[in-house]
Amino acid sequence: MTPNVERRLGDRIVRELYRDPDYVDDAVLMEYVQGIWQPLLAAARQRGELPPEQDEAYAWEVLLGRDRSVNAFALPGAYFGLHLGLVGIVTSRDELASVMAHELSHVTQRHISRMMTRQSQQAPWMLGALILGVLAASKDPSAANAVIMGSQAAGAQAQLNFSRDMEREADRVGFAVATQAGFAQQGFVTMFGKLQQASRLNDSGNFPYLRSHPLSTERMADMQSRIELPDAASPAPVSARKNVQETDHAMMAARARVLSNYTVDALRTWAVEVEPAHLAKATPAQQAASLYGATLAAIKLRDYKDAQTQWTRLSDTVRNDPVAARLARLLGAELRLAQGDSAAALALLQSGAKLNDKTSRAELFLAAQAHVQLGAAAGQQRPASSLTTMSQQLQTWVADHPRDAQAWQLLSSTYAAEGRTLSSIRAQAEVNVAQLDYPAALSRFKTAQDWARKGGAGTDHFEASIVDTRTRQVESIVREQALER
Numbered sequence: 462m463t464p465n466v467e468r469r470l471g472d473r474i475v476r477e478l479y480r481d482p483d484y485v486d487d488a489v490l491m492e493y494v495q496g497i498w499q500p501l502l503a504a505a506r507q508r509g510e511l512p513p514e515q516d517e518a519y520a521w522e523v524l525l526g527r528d529r530s531v532n533a534f535a536l537p538g539a540y541f542g543l544h545l546g547l548v549g550i551v552t553s554r555d556e557l558a559s560v561m562a563h564e565l566s567h568v569t570q571r572h573i574s575r576m577m578t579r580q581s582q583q584a585p586w587m588l589g590a591l592i593l594g595v596l597a598a599s600k601d602p603s604a605a606n607a608v609i610m611g612s613q614a615a616g617a618q619a620q621l622n623f624s625r626d627m628e629r630e631a632d633r634v635g636f637a638v639a640t641q642a643g644f645a646q647q648g649f650v651t652m653f654g655k656l657q658q659a660s661r662l663n664d665s666g667n668f669p670y671l672r673s674h675p676l677s678t679e680r681m682a683d684m685q686s687r688i689e690l691p692d693a694a695s696p697a698p699v700s701a702r703k704n705v706q707e708t709d710h711a712m713m714a715a716r717a718r719v720l721s722n723y724t725v726d727a728l729r730t731w732a733v734e735v736e737p738a739h740l741a742k743a744t745p746a747q748q749a750a751s752l753y754g755a756t757l758a759a760i761k762l763r764d765y766k767d768a769q770t771q772w773t774r775l776s777d778t779v780r781n782d783p784v785a786a787r788l789a790r791l792l793g794a795e796l797r798l799a800q801g802d803s804a805a806a807l808a809l810l811q812s813g814a815k816l817n818d819k820t821s822r823a824e825l826f827l828a829a830q831a832h833v834q835l836g837a838a839a840g841q842q843r844p845a846s847s848l849t850t851m852s853q854q855l856q857t858w859v860a861d862h863p864r865d866a867q868a869w870q871l872l873s874s875t876y877a878a879e880g881r882t883l884s885s886i887r888a889q890a891e892v893n894v895a896q897l898d899y900p901a902a903l904s905r906f907k908t909a910q911d912w913a914r915k916g917g918a919g920t921d922h923f924e925a926s927i928v929d930t931r932t933r934q935v936e937s938i939v940r941e942q943a944l945e946r
Contacts, residue, residue, distance in 0.1 A: 462571075462573075462574040463518075464514055464515045464518035464519060464538075465518050467518075467519070467537040467538050467573065467574055468518050468519055468520065468537070468538035468539075469538070469945075470537040470538060471519075471520065471536045471537040471538025471539070471540045472520075472538060472897050474536050474537070474540070475520075475522075475524070475536060475538075475540045475897065476896070476897040476898060478524055478526075478540075478542070479866075479896040479897065479898070480896075480898075481526070482527075483526050483527040483528055484524060484525070484526060484527070485525040485526065485527045485545065485720060486525070486866070486867045487525065487716075487720060488822050488823040488826045488827070488867070489713075489716065489788070489791055489792075489823045490525065490545075490548070490713060490716055490717060490720070491523075491525060491822070492821060492822055492823050493709070493710075493713045494523055494525070494543065494548070494557075494561075495523070496554075497554055497557055497558050497561060497644075498523055498561055500642040500643060500644075501558060501561055501562050501565055501638055501639065501642045502521060502565070503642070504638045504639075504641040504642035505565060505566075505569055505638050507641065508637065508638060508641060510566075510569040510570075510634065510638070511569055515569075515571075518538075519538055519539030519568070520538050520539050520540055520864075521539045522539070522540050522541070522864070523541045523542075523543055523561075524540065524541065524542050524543070525543055525544075525545060525548075526542055526543065526544050526545065527545055527720060527721050528544040528545060528546055528721065529544070529545070529546040529549075529721045529722055530544055530546045530547075531544065531546050531547045531550055531655070531656060532544045532546070532547055533547055533560050533561065533563075533564050534564065535564040535565070535567040535568050535572075535573070536573075537573050537574075539568045541561070541564050541565070541568075543560075543561070544721075545717040545718075545720055545721035546717075546721055547560060548713065548714060548717035549714050549715075549717040549718035549721060550655060550714070551652065551655065551710075551714065552651075552710075552711075552714075553645075553648060553651075553707070553710060554644070554710050555639075555644045555645040555647065555648025555651075556648045556651055556652040556655065557648075557710075558639050558642065558644040558648060559635065559636075559639055559644070559648040559649040559652045560652060562635035562636070562638045562639040562642070562644075563631045563632060563635040564631075564635075565635065565638065566630070566631040566632075566634035566635040566638060567627070567631045569634065570627070570630055570631065570634060572627045572630075572631065575627070576624075576627070632649070635649075636649055707746045708745065708746040708749050708750075708779060708782050708784070708785040709782075709784045709785050709788055710746075711746040711747060711749060711750035712749055712750055712753040712785060712788050712789075713788070714750060715750040715751070715753045715754035715757070716753065716754070716757060718754060719731070719754050719757045719758050719761065723761055725762070728758040728759075728761050728762050729758070729762070731751075731754050731755040731758035731759075732755060732758075732767075734751035734754060734755055735751050735752055735755040735771060735774070739751070740752075745778070748778055749775060749778050749779050749785055752771050752772075752774050752775035752778060753775055753788070753789070753792060755767075755771040756768050756771040756772045756775055756792055756796070757792065757795075759771060760795060760796055760799050763799070765796065765799065765800050768796050768799075769796065772789070772792060772793055772796055775789050775792070776789050776790075776793070787813055790809055790810070790812070790813050791810075791823055791824070791827065793809050794806040794807075794809045794810050794827045794831070795827065797809060797831075798827065798830055798831060798834065801834070803830075803831040803832070803834040803835040804831075804835065806827065806830075806831045807828060807831045807832075807835075810824055810827060810828055810831070822858075822865075822868075825854060825855070825858060825868075826867065826868070826871060828851065829851055829854075829855060829871040829872075829874075829875060830871070832847055832848055832851040832875065832878075833848075833871070833874045833875055833878050835847075836848055836878035836879075837878065848875060848878050848879045849879065851875050852872060852875040852876060852879060852881075855868060855871055855872040855875060856872065859872060859891070863891075863895070864895045865895060866892045866895035866896050869888050869889070869891040869892045869895055870888075870889070870892050872888045873885045873886075873888035873889045873892065876888055880918060881924075882912065882917055882918050882920075883909055883912050883913055883917065883920045883921070883924050883925065883928070884924050886905060886908055886909040886912060887905075887906070887909050887924065887927065887928050887931070889905055890902045890903075890905035890906045890909065890931070890935075891931075893905060894931075894935065899935055899938045899939050899942065900939055902935050903932065903935045903936060903939055906928055906931055906932040906935060907932065909928045909932075910925075910928055910929065910932060913925040913928060
């Protein structure tokens with residue numbers, strides 16, 4: 462399997478994940494995850510784990526799933542799934558880094574390609590069952606065992622052995638990558654402990670030789686033996702220095718828990734977390750997490766009075782921690798937007814840092830929502846200059862991040878508020894392109910072409926020429942996909 466073939470296979474799978482209602486693109490949480498992911502990816506490159514052709518061909522994209530299970534998985538073409546249940550249970554960024562480094566190593570070591578190459582030597586009737594087992598293993602090793610055991614016993618045993626070997630290799634390579642990226646080595650050991658206690662997937666009572674993953678206890682011992690003794694001459698990992706990032710991690714874990722379970726009963730339980738008796742027993746980081754989760758839960762419940770109360774308490778708690786204070790400020794902007802007070806949301810965002818082309822994704826997206834909301838409320842009385850500035854900032858962002866579907870969606874809304882209908886339709890088509898839904902994108906581009914031919918509102922020749930070019934490009938992709946089928 463060449464890297465390009467793997468990428469195409471991954472594109473087909475991830476196209477369905479984008480359509481899944483459990484797919485989440487939360488700008489605040491994704492920014493935190495990317496803060497861990499990018500150093501890992503850089504470390505893998507520094508170690509020479511990524512040949513240029515593989516690095517260029519693959520997507521290297523992380524997707525969040527609104528799933529409460531403690532799990533992560535890798536897909537062909539370097540797409541990675543991260544369940545919010547996992548983000549919500551880890552107690553440090555080192556533990557989260559250990560999981561992501563493990564999944565990254567599955568891709569850098571070409572495990573999926575190697576698996577399929579190995580199984581191609583077996584009978585076709587068995588190959589189908591084994592591939593199903595591989596795919597099932599991405600979510601539930603127990604389900605994988607059930608599928609695999611339906612095929613011939615000897616072939617299943619070889620498959621399981623090969624899978625366990627790949628898991629061990631991913632552990633070893635991932636450990637080295639995470640260490641080079643500056644994360645504490647102990648994170649691997651404590652993460653396996655959490656997997657053993659929380660998911661019970663690996664140690665559910667099956668005989669060791671019927672498992673697709675090695676025993677958690679075995680993996681913990683292996684990682685523990687690899688931990689180096691501290692060297693006074695070497696700097697400690699960033700995450701190990703005075704727990705400087707403990708509070709922001711706790712807040713993001715709370716956000717993940719709220720977003721993964723947003724039933725009314727679950728949201729109401731957050732009120733217990735912020736009772737004085739409970740907070741008195743908690744560490745400062747735990748207090749910030751409880752107040753953050755309670756604020757976000759109250760916003761989801763539309764109890765804005767309680768949300769304001771908890772947010773004020775949160776802001777007071779983290780006022781001396783710049784990183785945590787920024788997260789609290791972003792949450793405050795979300796609260797103002799939910800209340801329909803866009804001006805207050807913008808003021809809060811601008812109180813932390815001036816918005817510009819280099820602003821973070823979270824600030825940029827919240828500001829865009831506020832500007833669109835203000836434009837809708839003011840109608841024709843709204844000055845166009847602020848919307849134009851916002852659309853220019855979003856254009857700069859999508860130029861650097863063309864696969865950011867949410868950015869294109871916000872740009873489409875901003876264009877619509879400006880009265881630039883053709884540009885809005887084109888941006889909506891780019892949303893479909895970013896999510897690999899090329900037939901839907903082609904349909905929208907053709908709609909944009911029709912709008913331009915009829916001289917609809919907001920039409921200009923420059924935008925129309927872009928639409929024509931993009932239509933031809935997407936038509937070519939659709940034809941290629943039809944031939945592949």
